[in-house]
Structure formats: C-alpha cells, structure tokens
Amino acid sequence: MGISKTEIFTEDQNTIAAFAKAFAHPARVAILQHLFKIDSCICGELVNEIGLAQPTISQHLRELKQLGLIKGSVEGTSVCYCIDAKNWEKMKKTMAQFLDQDIVSKENCC
Template identity: 75%
Template sequence: MGLAKTEMFTDQQNEIALIAKAFGHPARVAILQHLFKINTCVCGDLVNEIGLAQPTISQHLKELKLLGLIKGNVEGTSVCYCIDTDNWAKMKNLMSDFLNQDLDLKEGCC
C-alpha cells in the first residue's frame, strides 16, 4: 500500500526513519554537502550547483527545512539557506545512537 504503519513503531524508530528518508535522495545529500562546503548562506546558486530544475530544488529545500536541518532567510528577492547547526547536532545524536549499536555487541554469532 506504500504506507508505513508508523503506529506500530516507537517514536524513536519513526524519527530515525524520517531523518534517514531525508538523506535518502542524492540531491538532498548534495544540497547539504554544498551548504556545509561554502560555509555561508547560499543565495541562489543551488539550482546551478545541482543539475535539477528550480521547482525541484525548491521542493527538496522545503523538505530539509521542514525537518529543521536547514534555515532560510529572505534577503531581498532571494532566499539564503544554511545549515541549522543546533538541529544538525541534535539529529546527529539520534543517528549516532542508532549507528553505534555495534559497539555494544560483544560477540558475533555467524
């Protein structure tokens, strides 16, 4: 049915899945990497930087913004985007707990 049965999972599991889904498209990975790389607000270049149409980029930005991973400041006719470092740090805690589960494993079995 294409619909995740979120009610049968914990909040933590659903939240991890939501974040991961945001990272689940190379365009959004590329957008985030570019925002980190230039280390200042990006006003506009993203459409040139990534090779997708303007509405497509706008949609990806919207998703990332909705999750709180990026911020957008209106600056004249353009909008300047940058990483929301506070929320990024919080997100990292959540993901790190999940990714570092292997550290608790004493012995493998197979």
C-alpha cells in the same frame, strides 16, 4: 501499500527513519554538502550547482526545512539557506545512538 505503518513503531524508530529519509536522496545530500562547504549561505545558486530544475530544488529544500535541518532567510528577491547547526547536532546524536550500536555477541550463526 506504499504507506508505512508508523503507529506500530516506537517514536525513536520513526524519528530515525524520518532523519534518514532526508539523506535518502542524492540531491538532498548534495544540497547539504554544499551548504556545509560554502561559508556564505546559498540561494538559487543551488539550482546551478546541482543539475535539477528550480522547482525540484525548491521542493527538496522545503523537506529539509520542515525537518529543521536547514534555515532560510529572505534577502531581497533571493532566499538564503544554511544549516541549522543546533538541530543538526540533535539529529547527529539521534543517528549516532542508532549507528554506534555494538553487537552483543560476536559469534553468532552467521
């Protein structure tokens, strides 16, 4: 139905899915990569850097901000965004726990 049945999954599973969703669009990947690359924070520069309209970028930024992966601070008329290092580390731990799982038995049916 286009709606995920979040209630039947564990909190852990929903958290992983929520973080993964943040990276599930190339524009958000590009935004994050740019924020990592540029030593000073960015603003509407992202609109030029990435080839999407300003409202679209703004929308992606809001999603990343709501998840806590980036922070924004107003600088005059522009807004400066950067990675929230603390939360990024927390996210990394959660994702690593999921991604670094080991297969119990190597010899299966497949």
